[in-house]
Amino acid sequence: MGYKEENYQNLSKSLIKKLEKRNFEGYYCQTASEALELALSLIPEGASVTHGGSESIKEIGLLDAVKNGNYQYIDRSLAKTHQEKREVVAQGVLAHTFLTGTNAITMSGELVNIDGLSNRVALMCFGPEQVIVIAGINKVVANVDAAIYRAQNVAAPINAIRLNAKTPCYETGNCANCHSDDCMCVNIVTTRHSRIPGRIKVILVGQNLGY
Numbered sequence: 188m189g190y191k192e193e194n195y196q197n198l199s200k201s202l203i204k205k206l207e208k209r210n211f212e213g214y215y216c217q218t219a220s221e222a223l224e225l226a227l228s229l230i231p232e233g234a235s236v237t238h239g240g241s242e243s244i245k246e247i248g249l250l251d252a253v254k255n256g257n258y259q260y261i262d263r264s265l266a267k268t269h270q271e272k273r274e275v276v277a278q279g280v281l282a283h284t285f286l287t288g289t290n291a292i293t294m295s296g297e298l299v300n301i302d303g304l305s306n307r308v309a310l311m312c313f314g315p316e317q318v319i320v321i322a323g324i325n326k327v328v329a330n331v332d333a334a335i336y337r338a339q340n341v342a343a344p345i346n347a348i349r350l351n352a353k354t355p356c357y358e359t360g361n362c363a364n365c366h367s368d369d370c371m372c373v374n375i376v377t378t379r380h381s382r383i384p385g386r387i388k389v390i391l392v393g394q395n396l397g398y
Contacts, residue, residue, distance in 0.1 A: 239307030323396030
């Protein structure tokens with residue numbers, strides 16, 4: 188094991204203890220392939236599964252595995268209109284498993300997420316029986332302020348480009364605290380505790396994932 192890998196492992200070990208104090212379940216995987224195997228082991232065959240917008244779950248192959256596996260996959264990509272999107276999110280509330288990334292994790296174990304449509308943060312907060320969060324080591328930050336900064340000035344501008352959103356951050360690469368029609372930062376949610384023990388499962392991965 189190299190110095191970097193050992194540091195990631197030690198960092199994650201410390202962070203998992205903080206997550207567990209918040210009623211989260213924490214795991215560490217050194218590679219994306221290990222994270223994929225672990226995530227799938229947490230989802231019962233035949234379970235209903237939905238997801239939020241997340242590059243991390245795509246990068247480890249989790250989204251493809253669920254689409255092609257023995258699961259009741261709720262396909263959010265089929266929704267074209269606002270009403271159809273509402274209906275898909277409504278189905279997701281009763282799903283067994285919600286898959287997502289996170290914009291940031293603080294060293295105290297808080298999950299910080301920023302959302303435009305806000306279906307992702309809604310289902311993290313309420314609904315599905317379990318939430319599986321895939322988080323690269325690049326998502327770990329010092330505190331909530333650093334997490335919000337990261338979400339607004341790292342994740343949001345890249346997502347604005349990906350979604351072709353008409354926001355100031357699309358043009359400048361940093362947050363302008365805008366109120367544009369395509370605003371990426373409608374809701375900023377800090378998840379600091381899980382009232383249901385183990386509902387939120389955080390899989391830390393010892394490599395960079397997502398934005």
